[in-house]
Amino acid sequence: MLPLPGANKEGVIAFRDIKDCETMMETAKIHKKAVVIGGGLLGLEAARGLLNLNMEVSVVHINKHLMDRQLDDTAAIMLQRELQQQGMKFLFGKNTEKVIGKARVTGVRFTDGSEESADLVVMAVGIKPNVAVAKKSGIEINRGIMINDFMETNIPGVYSVGECAEHRGIAYGIVAPLYEQGAVLAKRLVGSETDGYHGFVVSTKLKVSGVDVFSAGQFSDEIDTRAVRV
Numbered sequence: 001m002l003p004l005p006g007a008n009k010e011g012v013i014a015f016r017d018i019k020d021c022e023t024m025m026e027t028a029k030i031h032k033k034a035v036v037i038g039g040g041l042l043g044l045e046a047a048r049g050l051l052n053l054n055m056e057v058s059v060v061h062i063n064k065h066l067m068d069r070q071l072d073d074t075a076a077i078m079l080q081r082e083l084q085q086q087g088m089k090f091l092f093g094k095n096t097e098k099v100i101g102k103a104r105v106t107g108v109r110f111t112d113g114s115e116e117s118a119d120l121v122v123m124a125v126g127i128k129p130n131v132a133v134a135k136k137s138g139i140e141i142n143r144g145i146m147i148n149d150f151m152e153t154n155i156p157g158v159y160s161v162g163e164c165a166e167h168r169g170i171a172y173g174i175v176a177p178l179y180e181q182g183a184v185l186a187k188r189l190v191g192s193e194t195d196g197y198h199g200f201v202v203s204t205k206l207k208v209s210g211v212d213v214f215s216a217g218q219f220s221d222e223i224d225t226r227a228v229r230v
């Protein structure tokens with residue numbers, strides 16, 4: 001959740017667990033207008049879900065293009081057009097400043113002074129590893145719990161895997177690398193031979209029906225890479 005003024009109002013949720021989904025379904029029965037903050041994978045999946053519930057949906061994104069951590073500009077614009085045809089609206093380059101309303105949310109205000117009305121606000125702005133327990137235990141943390149190639153923290157006998165762990169500077173937010181970390185840890189614990197975990201080439205698939213989007217590896221043009229577009 002973004003720590004915005006007003007973020008504790010009724011009708012402001014994250015997209016994280018079953019309860020969030022239940023809130024979306026209940027809200028859609030009596031309210032019409034949803035704002036999703038975040039034009040990444042999860043934000044778009046939440047937005048599609050809300051369209052399915054017959055809500056009007058505006059997706060607010062701080063950058064100029066959707067899924068900018070997975071797609072280059074050309075692909076992002078193709079995706080945007082498809083989703084617009086499905087009924088999604090977009091507000092780009094908008095930095096949300098506060099959530100407005102009394103007890104219940106009535107909208108969001110942006111740093112440029114403009115506003116968007118909303119009966120429901122869903123925040124899907126990325127993950128932050130949960131490091132509270134590790135921090136209190138004196139385990140070394142950075143963004144996540146620091147681990148080496150064998151899932152070991154700096155405290156002997158204490159290991160970490162998953163979204164809370166940071167390996168070679170990366171805290172992963174999808175399951176495939178976490179399964180690999182788990183497999184390495186299992187081998188380590190039972191004393192089987194393993195040359196450790198070396199990181200993962202992240203690939204992602206957008207789960208929005210009617211738009212097949214897949215992204216893997218390095219996706220933007222660089223001086224020493226040639227992009228092939230079909």
Ligand SMILES: Cc1cc2nc3c(=O)[nH]c(=O)nc-3n(C[C@H](O)[C@H](O)[C@H](O)COP(=O)(O)OP(=O)(O)OC[C@H]3O[C@@H](n4cnc5c(N)ncnc54)[C@H](O)[C@@H]3O)c2cc1C
Pocket residue numbers: 015016017042130133161162163164172173174175176178207
């Ligand atoms: C809506 C949504 C859709 C997603 N879709 C995809 C997808 O399509 N593909 C994909 O690869 N990934 C997806 N992800 C990401 C994926 O779910 C996570 O990367 C994955 O669940 C992380 O696994 P984890 O075991 O590290 O953490 P979690 O699944 O978050 O599990 C951590 C557990 O620890 C518990 N816990 C926390 N603190 C304590 C404590 N102090 N004591 C005891 N227990 C504690 C929590 O309650 C929780 O049960 C999605 C995530 C969300 C939210």
